[in-house]
Amino acid sequence: MPDQKPKIRPSIKQRLIFTIAVAVIYALVLYVIVWMPAGSAIPFISGLILVPMAIASVASAAMDPLGQDTVWRHIKIGWICITAFIVIAVLVFREAGICAIMAAPIFYLGSALGSAISGLSLRKWRSRSVSSCLVVLPLLALPAEPFMPAPVLDEQVQSVVVIDAPLETVWKNTVEIPKIAPQELMWTFSHGVVGVPQPIDARLEGAGVGAVRYLRWTHGVTFEEVVTDWQPGRHLAWTFRFGPQSIPDAVEGHIKIDSSYLRIANGDYRLDPLPDGKTRLSLTTHYAIATPINVYCAWWGSIFLRDFHGTVLNVIQKRSEAEARSS
Numbered sequence: 001m002p003d004q005k006p007k008i009r010p011s012i013k014q015r016l017i018f019t020i021a022v023a024v025i026y027a028l029v030l031y032v033i034v035w036m037p038a039g040s041a042i043p044f045i046s047g048l049i050l051v052p053m054a055i056a057s058v059a060s061a062a063m064d065p066l067g068q069d070t071v072w073r074h075i076k077i078g079w080i081c082i083t084a085f086i087v088i089a090v091l092v093f094r095e096a097g098i099c100a101i102m103a104a105p106i107f108y109l110g111s112a113l114g115s116a117i118s119g120l121s122l123r124k125w126r127s128r129s130v131s132s133c134l135v136v137l138p139l140l141a142l143p144a145e146p147f148m149p150a151p152v153l154d155e156q157v158q159s160v161v162v163i164d165a166p167l168e169t170v171w172k173n174t175v176e177i178p179k180i181a182p183q184e185l186m187w188t189f190s191h192g193v194v195g196v197p198q199p200i201d202a203r204l205e206g207a208g209v210g211a212v213r214y215l216r217w218t219h220g221v222t223f224e225e226v227v228t229d230w231q232p233g234r235h236l237a238w239t240f241r242f243g244p245q246s247i248p249d250a251v252e253g254h255i256k257i258d259s260s261y262l263r264i265a266n267g268d269y270r271l272d273p274l275p276d277g278k279t280r281l282s283l284t285t286h287y288a289i290a291t292p293i294n295v296y297c298a299w300w301g302s303i304f305l306r307d308f309h310g311t312v313l314n315v316i317q318k319r320s321e322a323e324a325r326s327s
Contacts, residue, residue: 015063016077023059023081024088026135030054031089034138035254042254042261043145044292050138052107053114055081057134060118067122074119078111097195099254102300106293150261153294157302158284159309163317165324167233167271170279173319174269175213175236177202177312186314188307196304197221197251199312213238219251229268237268262297263288281316283309 034047042048056078063069063077086104089095114134121130163170180200190196197217205212206227213225223246229237242258257264267285274280285305289297 016080019059019063019077020081020084022062023055023078024084026058027051027055027081027085028088030138031085031093034142036093041146042291043142044150045148046138046141046145048103048106048293049110050134050141052078052082052110053117054135054138055085056111056114057118057131060115060122061131061135064119064122067119067124069119071116071119074115075112078115079108082107082111096251096254098251101194102255106296148292150290150292151294152288152290153298154286154288155298155301156284156286157305157309158282159306159313160280160282161313161317162274163279163281163320164277165279165320166277167273167279169323169327170271170281170316170320171233173316173323174271174281176204177315177319180315184315184318186311188311190304190307191311194304196307199308199315212241220248221251222246225267228266233271235268235270237266239266240264261289261291279320281313283313285309 030051034043034051056074059078059081060074064074086100086107090097090100118131118134177199178201180198185191185198191198197219199215199217201214201216203214205214208230209227211227211230213227214222215225216222223243224241225238226241227236227238229235240258242264247255247257256262265286265288267283270282270284272280272282287301287305289301291297
């Protein structure tokens, strides 16, 4: 019998390239099916949790069909594929960085779970049936997404600063905050890393209840605050009013701040005189969320609002103290 040539197995590098290509292509297919038609709704379960599990399962089956590698290696390969997918989604599909960064922790956790389940099933049963189930699970769950429970969670974030200036000065610099210069803005994680827009102007039209504050942020963000309580030198409260393009799609196309799952309700400034002539100024924002992952969303909400509060209060403080020193 003629000598049979031994089969040449692909190298680890070749397998890795093949795996990334297959997993990312499938990820982009899921993106087009699950995320692009989402519109004002977010597929929290199918899109945020099941999609990365499916991508990781494809990667596991492609890289190690016999289940010979460790679970940790499966997880690392899944993370590589998820990272490639996120980068492509941002660069090619213009996915907003805010959404990508918020989704990333869940994506990596979901990927690790999918890799672990697929890796263990391939090793124990030498079968791709479990991986196959995970691969199609996002598509099966997507039609049920609107019917998944989403309890309402009311939250508030409050930030406080003590300002070395009298009430009258602080009040004047609070009701209107015009022409905020870049050097007046403090560095925060939300603005410096995530890319959340920063405040640049707050103008008041009218006085008393019913007056309107017009706010502008960077990247074309605009909205209004309708005054609901007006106590000069002591208290200013409002409800938020957002328009269809208050937050342009280029800034954040998925997260709608006045929707069925997120509503920024109202806010207020409260001023309290201190015995030493200083003023305690507090800023509070109330909002409601209704998602299957309320705890996670509230965690991000706290980060964003505390950073925004800190930025605005810092501007008021610096302006008020500078005015008090010069008077």
